[in-house]
Amino acid sequence: MNAYLLLDFGSTYTKLTAVDIDNEEILATAKDITTIEDDIMIGFNKAYEKLEKQLEGKDVNFVKKLACSSAAGGLKMVAIGLVPELTAEAAKRAALGAGARVLKVYSYELTKDEIEEIRNSDLDIVLLAGGTNGGNKQCILHNAKMLVEGNVNLPVVVAGNKSANDEIRELFKEAGFYFSITQNVMPQLNTLNVEPAREEIRKVFMEKITDAKGLSNAESFVNGILMPTPAAVLKAARVLSEGSDEEEGIGDLVIIDIGGATTDVHSIAVGEPTKPGVNMKGLEEPYAKRTVEGDLGMRYSAVSLWEAAGSRKLRAYLKDEKRSINLEEKCRYRNENIRMVPATEEDVKFDEAMAKVATELSMERHCGTIESIYTPMGAVYNQVGKDLMEIKYMIGTGGVLVHSKNPADILRAGNFSKENPISLRPQHPNYLLDKTYILSAMGLLAHDYPDKAVRIMKKYLIEVCNHQEGN
Missing domain, CATH: 3.30.420.40 (ATPase, nucleotide binding domain)
Structure with missing residues (x-):
């Protein structure tokens, strides 16, 4: 066969x-x-x-x-832009969507100290953006010159103001840099265009980075190392949601991937307001969005997860009213023993409580929020980020979910909560589980056979019931 x-x-x-x-x-x-x-x-x-x-x-x-x-740490990048909330943020989103770990985002004109920091970072690619098309080009030109003068000789993907492209091309050619120029990540104010930069980053990863990672x-x-793993998962998520030429998709979805070092969240949805009378505010959200929480992991980041959550939240999931569990000791043990497999029921419960914290916080950070502003004309409601309240499916992957007796109970921690009503998290999603770790594989298969990839995911992603809600 x-x-x-x-x-x-x-x-x-x-x-x-x-x-x-x-x-x-x-x-x-x-x-x-x-x-x-x-x-x-x-x-x-x-x-x-x-x-x-x-x-x-x-x-x-x-x-x-x-x-x-x-x-070897995956694809590691820094993103450089102009205004923190605009082109710098757009560059960051492009890098994340390409499957990168974004180590830092730089804004405005780079300083010598920042160039030194970039040069001494363990990086793979620099994403250089800045300015809308026809707008400010001095900042991106300054930053390109600083990269050359500082001898930051790493692959550079340029995705900024097109008016600066000719000068940057000459500058990098003369310096002998490996670079590629693609479309602006923000061609107009508040308008995202991240797909061309994502594709260019993927090409650079295939051409240059695989050798450096010992993958030669x-x-x-x-036949080919096509992309970073997170990009493969995002590809699978998108084709499953949208469908393919022959196969219908399942609709808007969120994937939560709980790992040892990070928790990644992928959402495929427009994310516009689901309630009437709500105005969008801030930078446009990508339809296919990925966020990475480096402080929410089950092993490498166990201590930072506890610090991010606080003791009360973790104890609430553990139902440890008597405070009998030494949280710091258990988290530090996991941090120092990254291949630890839970051997007792107590260890299993602790891991699942950590997973609930990771799910809740990562979803809170990924989803949008709503704010009310009172004016002489009455209350005005503004939405920042994606509204995912009506999302159809929440899909879980990662060891703690795969081995859980009730994975839906972990995923439910990412749902809308009356205790935090401004967070636009899902209200009543169906829960699916990637029991056989096929998402990244299906992202690869979708490169050649999107129809087959969709049908296989429909067949092998398992629907799980929430014991608490009985759905």
């Missing part, structure tokens, strides 16, 4: 998924520890041996092998 082998070189695990293309079935999945320090193919080979055992007796012909990667050994085996 003809099959695709879809690989995710993750920061912790290398995950393999074998898909029967003709019958649209998942034949087998396997994973092993990612071995980026030595040779990434060591971990891959161990996972592949597990996969082969599951495929014994089946006549499988892998017609294509595609991969995504977040190994894998490239001799696979």
Whole structure:
């Protein structure tokens, strides 16, 4: 049978998924520890041996092998813009949507100290933006010159005021920089145009970054490392929501990915006000939006999760009214033992309480808010960010959700709450679970077969019931 082998070189695990293309079935999945320090193919080979055992007796012909990667820290970027709330924020959103970890966002004219900080950062790509088309071009030109003078010789994606492109091209060519110029992330005031920059970042990742990440050994085996893993998940989310040429999508959705270091939230929705009389305020939101919370993780970021949540919130999820649990001790243990697997019921409950905190806070940060302003004419209501109250589906992925006996109870922590009525979080979503970790694989498959990817996700994403609500 003809099959695709879809690989995710993750920061912790290398995950393999074998898909029967003709019958649209998942034949087998396997994973092993990612071995980026030595040779990434060591971990891959161990996972592949597990996969082969599951495929014994089946006549499988892998017609294509595609991969995504977040190994060695994933794709790390800084975004540079003009005004913090406008072009700098637009650049950040473009980078996040491309699957990057945005280490820092810089605004206005760069200083020598900031150039030194950028040069000493462990970066992969610089995204240089600034100015609407025909607007201020002095800032982006100054910043381009500062990158050259400071010898920040990293791949640069330029996505700013088109009036500055000719001068930047000459400047970078003369300096011998590797760069690409694409459309402005904010061509007009408050108008986002992030897709061209996202695509350009993906191309640079494929051309330049895979070698630096030690993935060149894998490239001799696979047909291509197409994109960073988060970009593959966002691709899967979008095709599942919108559908494809032949297959209808399931509608607006949110994906919550709870990991050891971060919690990622992806939303596919316009996010306009669902209540009458509400005005939009601030920067336009991307239809396909990704946010990354680096302080909300189950292991690497366990201590920062506790600090972000506060003891009372974590104890409330633990139902620890007597304060008998040493929160700091348990979080620090997880931080120092990143491969810890819960062995007792107490450990399971603590992990699930952490997951609820991660879900609640990450959704609170991802979703929009509503504010009321009182004027002589009465109250005026403004919305900042996305309104996701009427979202149809909330999809969970990540180990703590996959292994939970009641994953919907964890996802429910991200819902609308009367205690925080200004947060426009989902009210009554249906809950789906990525039990077999197929989302990144389906993002890869959608590159060639979007129809099949949609049908497979509909088949393998499991609907889960909330024990508390009984839905």
